Amino acid sequence: MSEQSRMSQATRRQFLVKAACAAGGLALVPVVTAGPARATPASMRTAMKNVVGEATVRKGKVTMDLPPLIENGNAVSLSVAVDSPMTAEDYVKAIHVFNEKNPQPNVVSVHLGPRAGKANIATRIRLADSQKVIAIAEMSDGSFWSDEVEVVVTLAACLEGSVP
C-alpha cells in the first residue's frame, strides 16, 4: 500500500467517526432536556384534600403492600387491605392512592360496598421516582384511615424519551 492511500484511508476513517459523533449528538438532544412538570408533596396534599375535605386522616386500619425496592417503575404490584367487617352498617366506601413525584398526584380510586365481603384490592401502577405513596380508606361512617410506604425506584416510568 502506498503512503498516499494510507493517508486517504486515515482521513476517511476520521471523517466517518466525526459524522457518527455528530449524528449521535443530534439524537441525544431531546433526551438531555428537562422533564415535564412533576407532582410535588404540596400538590399531593391538595389532591388528598379534594377527597378528604376537612376530616382528619388517622393512621391505621389500612395495610398497603408495595415492594420497598423497585427495579422497574412501569409495573409495580400494589395491594391495599383495609380492616373492616364489610357489613351494611360498617364498610369501606372507597380506597384512594396518592403519590408525591409522578407527573400527577392521583394513582387510583376504587369504590367498594358491603357486597365486596372483604376490602382487599390489588392492581399494578407506575412510579416515576423514589417517593412516598399514600393509601387512604374512606369508611361508611365518614372517617378516613391511611397507610404510607416509602419506595426506591431504580428505573423510572413515564419519563423515558420525555420532551420539555
Place this chain on the structure above:
Amino acid sequence: MTRALISVPPKAKRGEVIEIKTLISHEMEPGYRADSTGKLKPRDIITDFICKYNGEEIFRAELFPAISANPFFVFTTVAAESGKLTFEWTGDNGFSATESADITVE
C-alpha cells in the same frame, strides 16, 4: 384489538367471598411520553372500570395515568346468587369494552 381476561370462579357456595381478577390490553399512554420524533404523545388511557353483579354495581375504579399498561385489578365480592357478572371499561377517544362471566351459586 382489545382483549380482556377475566377470572371468576364458575361455582361458589352462598355467602362465600370470591376473588375476581381482570386484565385488559391497553397501552395506557400517560400523555407525558414522546414518540421517536420528539413529539409528545397525547394521553390515551382507560379512565373508568365498573363491575356489576346481576346489574348492581359491586366495584368501580377511577384510573389515572399512573396505572400500568394493560390495567389489572383484583377485588372480591360475596357470592349472593347465581347469575352474571359484567365488566365495563371506558376511556379516552371513545374507548369502550365489555365482558361478562357466569357464576353458579349453590
